[in-house]
Amino acid sequence: MSYKDVLNKLVGEGLLTPSGEVKPHRLIYVFESGKIRELFTKLIDLAGVEGFYVSTIVGTDLMKDGKIRLDYYVVFLPQEETIVFRTFLPRENPEIDSLLDIIPGVLSGECETYDLLGVVFKGNPALKRGFFVPKDVYEKGIYPLRKDAKV
Amino acid sequence: MGKPKILDLILRNLLSKPSTIEYPKKETVIEPDARGRHYADLNKCIGCSLCSIECPADAIKMTPIPPEYEAPKRNPRKLYPVINYLRCIYCYRCIAVCPTNAYVSTNEYRLATTETIYSDMLSLSTLPKKTG
Amino acid sequence: MAITKIIEIPYSLEIPVGPQHPALHEPLLLKVYADGEEVVKVEVYTGYNHRGIEKLAERNSFYRDIFIVGRVCGICNTVHANCYVRALEQILGIEPNNRAKYLRVLAMELERIHSHMLINAVMAEIIGFESLFMNIMLDRERIMKAKEILTGNRVLADYMMVGGVRRDINDEKKNKLLKLLNKTEERVKYYKQVFMEDDTILKRLVDVGIITKTDVLKYSLIGPPARASGVKIDARASDKYDAYDEVPFNVVVKKEGDSWARMILRWDEALESINMCKYILENLPSDGNPVPDEKRLPRRFPPGEAFTRVEAPRGELTYYVMSDGKPMPYRVKIRTPSFNNIINTANVYLGHSIADVPVILVSWDPCISCMERITVLDLTTGERKRMHLKELARGGRKWVSPRYSI
Numbered sequence: 001m002s003y004k005d006v007l008n009k010l011v012g013e014g015l016l017t018p019s020g021e022v023k024p025h026r027l028i029y030v031f032e033s034g035k036i037r038e039l040f041t042k043l044i045d046l047a048g049v050e051g052f053y054v055s056t057i058v059g060t061d062l063m064k065d066g067k068i069r070l071d072y073y074v075v076f077l078p079q080e081e082t083i084v085f086r087t088f089l090p091r092e093n094p095e096i097d098s099l100l101d102i103i104p105g106v107l108s109g110e111c112e113t114y115d116l117l118g119v120v121f122k123g124n125p126a127l128k129r130g131f132f133v134p135k136d137v138y139e140k141g142i143y144p145l146r147k148d149a150k151v
Numbered sequence: 152m153g154k155p156k157i158l159d160l161i162l163r164n165l166l167s168k169p170s171t172i173e174y175p176k177k178e179t180v181i182e183p184d185a186r187g188r189h190y191a192d193l194n195k196c197i198g199c200s201l202c203s204i205e206c207p208a209d210a211i212k213m214t215p216i217p218p219e220y221e222a223p224k225r226n227p228r229k230l231y232p233v234i235n236y237l238r239c240i241y242c243y244r245c246i247a248v249c250p251t252n253a254y255v256s257t258n259e260y261r262l263a264t265t266e267t268i269y270s271d272m273l274s275l276s277t278l279p280k281k282t283g
Numbered sequence: 284m285a286i287t288k289i290i291e292i293p294y295s296l297e298i299p300v301g302p303q304h305p306a307l308h309e310p311l312l313l314k315v316y317a318d319g320e321e322v323v324k325v326e327v328y329t330g331y332n333h334r335g336i337e338k339l340a341e342r343n344s345f346y347r348d349i350f351i352v353g354r355v356c357g358i359c360n361t362v363h364a365n366c367y368v369r370a371l372e373q374i375l376g377i378e379p380n381n382r383a384k385y386l387r388v389l390a391m392e393l394e395r396i397h398s399h400m401l402i403n404a405v406m407a408e409i410i411g412f413e414s415l416f417m418n419i420m421l422d423r424e425r426i427m428k429a430k431e432i433l434t435g436n437r438v439l440a441d442y443m444m445v446g447g448v449r450r451d452i453n454d455e456k457k458n459k460l461l462k463l464l465n466k467t468e469e470r471v472k473y474y475k476q477v478f479m480e481d482d483t484i485l486k487r488l489v490d491v492g493i494i495t496k497t498d499v500l501k502y503s504l505i506g507p508p509a510r511a512s513g514v515k516i517d518a519r520a521s522d523k524y525d526a527y528d529e530v531p532f533n534v535v536v537k538k539e540g541d542s543w544a545r546m547i548l549r550w551d552e553a554l555e556s557i558n559m560c561k562y563i564l565e566n567l568p569s570d571g572n573p574v575p576d577e578k579r580l581p582r583r584f585p586p587g588e589a590f591t592r593v594e595a596p597r598g599e600l601t602y603y604v605m606s607d608g609k610p611m612p613y614r615v616k617i618r619t620p621s622f623n624n625i626i627n628t629a630n631v632y633l634g635h636s637i638a639d640v641p642v643i644l645v646s647w648d649p650c651i652s653c654m655e656r657i658t659v660l661d662l663t664t665g666e667r668k669r670m671h672l673k674e675l676a677r678g679g680r681k682w683v684s685p686r687y688s689i
């Protein structure tokens with residue numbers, strides 16, 4: 001099944017909503033943060049374990065809207081087409097389910113996003129402060145990439 | 152176990168001269184347009200501070216021209232850029248953004264020194280001193 | 284009385300590999316847990332080198348960031364700058380001319396050659412083959428010279444600019460570059476032969492650190508480690524950025540998936556890159572000046588976001604840049620290849636002997652300043668040891684040098 005069919009099917013099931021693109025030509029699909037495990041389990045079923053890999057997780061602090069935006073950049077093989085799965089979390093107490101047990105490759109991305117932005121990935125035992133952030137910063141409870149953080 | 156494939160090469164290197172350049176006894180050959188120490192020519196500089204704003208390393212400070220030097224008329228604010236060579240990353244962004252192309256670039260790579268940490272003396276040497 | 288019972292005492296050793304000089308001169312801590320000689324668990328500890336470049340980039344203007352991201356990593360600075368600059372070009376809607384695109388590819392391929400030569404040399408050093416290390420480094424010097432001729436500096440090129448490159452080349456430089464490349468090609472072929480045939484290298488690398496195709500994708504591995512396991516991913520071939528749509532090249536893929544395949548793959552890619560460089564120099568288009576006037580570049584960036592990928596020597600490098608219309612970027616996210624390749628591969632070390640750990644680590648081509656840091660841990664501590672990776676590779680014998688005392 002090509003990646004387009006997979007995405008269309010997921011859109012049909014109501015898991016994804018198309019929403020514009022990131023330049024150059026990376027389509028964005030928005031999903032509900034609570035359904036992340038359902039989404040990626042279906043993705044593995046449809047595209048196969050060898051059909052895609054999670055390239056990176058980009059967290060952005062949208063301070064004005066009081067949200068944290070989380071983008072999963074997924075590269076579909078063999079065309080190597082990058083698709084953006086986007087979700088929004090509340091800025092206070094951002095939490096999302098971890099994908100570590102179904103896609104082990106997200107380990108580095110989840111650890112980094114937690115350490116720098118404070119997004120909690122529920123079910124990831126490897127999360128810890130000090131993964132990247134030096135001790136003097138994390139001891140004050142600062143997440144450096146938040147817009148109001150003064151480092 | 153066969154003989155190491157690389158044995159010939161090792162023997163040849165053993166008998167030849169060392170490849171290392173014996174610096175400072177010998178000069179290192181460097182391209183004439185390599186990015187080396189640079190400074191502002193104050194006859195062209197208009198004191199606009201653009202290089203200082205654009206410098207990615209914040210290595211350039213705009214400084215008043217000392218009173219014993221004749222400030223050119225085209226520099227109304229009497230400021231000139233002083234580069235801190237220890238901070239400078241030699242990206243030559245200042246040279247590229249300068250509206251009057253006032254910077255003089257050299258390929259001087261021997262930057263270890265006890266004196267010219269700043270570019271002020273090099274820059275001021277382009278200006279005439281006031282007489283009397 | 285006959286022996287009826289044997290009591291086995293579990294003995295496992297915690298060996299921190301790093302953070303000083305785990306393999307390259309970069310800080311990373313691998314905590315390796317070993318049962319006897321066999322590695323049973325590896326943990327990767329990072330955090331020794333985080334400089335907050337992403338935060339720094341949010342506080343500097345778009346143009347100043349071009350030079351800041353070039354300092355993320357010394358070895359792959361042109362690809363970092365290229366990736367960022369292309370993201371800016373996407374936001375601005377600027378396209379450089381063909382000559383500029385070709386020159387960008389030339390700079391990036393020169394970088395790939397010297398990066399691959401470096402890691403192969405380090406591999407030779409790690410397995411104790413220092414004469415080979417010296418020789419490869421000597422020949423790598425030619426590529427550094429080529430980079431100096433092209434960009435004005437041996438390592439930090441600062442060559443990319445929005446709308447083009449920062450220096451043009453003339454015929455004289457072109458001939459010099461061709462000469463250097465021809466000499467290097469001969470040498471690279473020779474070294475590839477050495478890596479294919481030399482007993483020392485084969486014994487240390489073959490069948491060490493095998494990773495399967497499925498694992499590669501599950502763990503999001505990219506670049507040469509993925510291609511050496513039969514996964515054909517290459518951002519150059521799929522995204523066709525800059526002049527990669529016009530310059531002919533092959534994506535090298537190997538099936539073996541062990542450390543040896545990864546190293547040979549790098550030699551093959553270096554040869555491929557040399558051919559690309561020669562093609563570029565011989566077919567350089569002349570459709571105008573590739574050097575944009577930096578005084579006239581747009582100063583305002585419209586709101587927008589861009590996500591660009593580039594095939595760095597170590598794998599896919601991605602940049603996400605978001606602009607909200609202000610003079611500084613709202614968010615810059617850098618995901619370097621080592622970030623995936625090092626942190627996600629702790630399981631590959633299992634079952635190998637301790638002396639293989641450095642070999643496997645080097646075969647990922649780790650770039651810590653890119654990624655920022657790793658550690659491997661060994662549990663149930665009976666004893667603690669601290670050793671230098673080089674010493675570890677030699678089986679921990681003490682004679683190496685008194686400085687590396689256990």
